[in-house]
Amino acid sequence: xxxxxxxxxxxxxxxxxxxxxxxxxxxxxxxxxxxxxxxxxxxxxxxxxxxxxxxxxxxxxxxxxxxxxxxxxxxxxxxxxxxxxxxxxxxxxxxxxxxxxxxxxxx
Numbered sequence: 126x127x128x129x130x131x132x133x134x135x136x137x138x139x140x141x142x143x144x145x146x147x148x149x150x151x152x153x154x155x156x157x158x159x160x161x162x163x164x165x166x167x168x169x170x171x172x173x174x175x176x177x178x179x180x181x182x183x184x185x186x187x188x189x190x191x192x193x194x195x196x197x198x199x200x201x202x203x204x205x206x207x208x209x210x211x212x213x214x215x216x217x218x219x220x221x222x223x224x225x226x227x228x229x230x231x232x
Contacts (some may be wrong), residue, residue, distance in 0.1 A: 128199065129174040131187035132157070134167050148173060151191045151200055 132148035137159070139145070144159040148171065158177045159165050170187035171178035182190075194200045 128194075129172045129179065130194065130200070131170050131172050131182050131190050133187070134159075134165055134169045134171060134178075137165070137167060146178070148178070151195055153200065 130150055132150040132155075134157075135147045135149050135154065137144065137146055144163055146157050146159050146165065147154050148157040150173075155173075156176070157171070157173050159171070160177070162171060162178045162181060165171055165178060165181065170182045170184055172180040172182050191200070
C-alpha cells in the first residue's frame with residue numbers, strides 16, 4: 126500500500142540544490158523532499174507521498190490521522206521492512222534476516 130502520510134518537519138537543508146527535510150512520522154524519521162512546498166518551516170506538518178511533501182496540514186488533523194493510522198497498523202505496514210513483510214505474507218523465512226547460528230554448528 127502506498128499512502129500519503131502526515132509528518133512533522135524536524136529540519137531543513139539544501140542538498141545538491143534540492144530542499145530536503147527530516148520528517149517525523151509518529152516516531153519514524155525519514156528524508157523528504159520539500160521542493161513542492163519551499164516555504165515549509167521547522168514544526169510544520171506536511172503530507173508526504175513517496176518521499177515528497179505534497180501539502181501542508183494543520184497539527185490537529187495531522188495528529189488525528191497519525192493516531193488513526195497507528196491504530197489500524199498502517200504506519201507499521203508503510204514503514205516496515207519490505208522483505209520482512211513480503212516473507213511473512215508468503216509464509217517463508219525472510220532471506221534478508223540475519224541467520225541465527227546453531228550453537229552446535231562449527232564456526
